[in-house]
Amino acid sequence: MAVPLARLSLPRSPSLAVSAGAKNRPAASLTFPAKSFFGAPLAATAVSVASPLPRNPANSSPLAVVAAGKKGYKMKTHKASAKRFRVTGRGKIVRRCAGKQHLLGKKNTKRKKRLSKMVQVNKSDYDNVTGALPYLKVNRKAD
Template identity: 80%
Template sequence: MALSLSLARLSLPRSAPLAAAPAPAAGAKNHPASSSLAFPVKSFFGAPLAATAVSIASPLARKPATSGSTSLEVVAAGKKGYKMKTHKASAKRFRVTGRGKIVRRCAGKQHLLGKKNTKRRKRLSKMVQVNKSDYDNVTGALPYLKVNRKAD
């Protein structure tokens, strides 16, 4: 807060003291920028802002209350549901085929390969389908995965 106030003071000319903003016209609505600031309304970089004589109607403005209604209406404008997060370690281990199957790598192909014969190493190199009983675990960790549960 102190930083923003000092930056606002820096944008003023040295000779001009801090003065109250001029009073608005009789028919104009009070604008918060014109009534609460003790220095001329300028942007962060010192350029004057656009004229604020016209009040812009907010889409969230309150409607006049009717005399017969006593219920309160709460409108959440622009609020969306919770965005689920992808488990990034799982995202690196599983992928989906074109038909919607979840596949993974086989275990046992990282180290100690000298004692494993060529046929076994070749078999471990292939991608295998995740068991259907584990689909709920994988889709829980990866909520945006496009899975076809009916794929063979």
């Protein structure tokens, strides 16, 4: 059962504006305010939205849009280097000695004990290590 739109009685409200010459036209020609898909008014309609933040009348100059500066890319940590280097409490970079992984039968105990200790990375290699580990907190002035 279809009811024609002309016979429907729509309540008159200020939001439903009827044009001047539309009194004799069918109800389908009513002009409604433009709405977006979600029911919010589009930018073409003049709707004032109150800001939740109070405005300071002393600084009531027109708002200037400032483009946010580009921060660039995040520096990435080289994960293999992160597993090999540590920083001491004083900010020195230390590493393990090479030669303690395999073929230990022919190495004497004194040599294996010496290779077990952590040693400081040479100062000339600090740039290489800090390049691979950008967030490492290094004290370059440490002895």
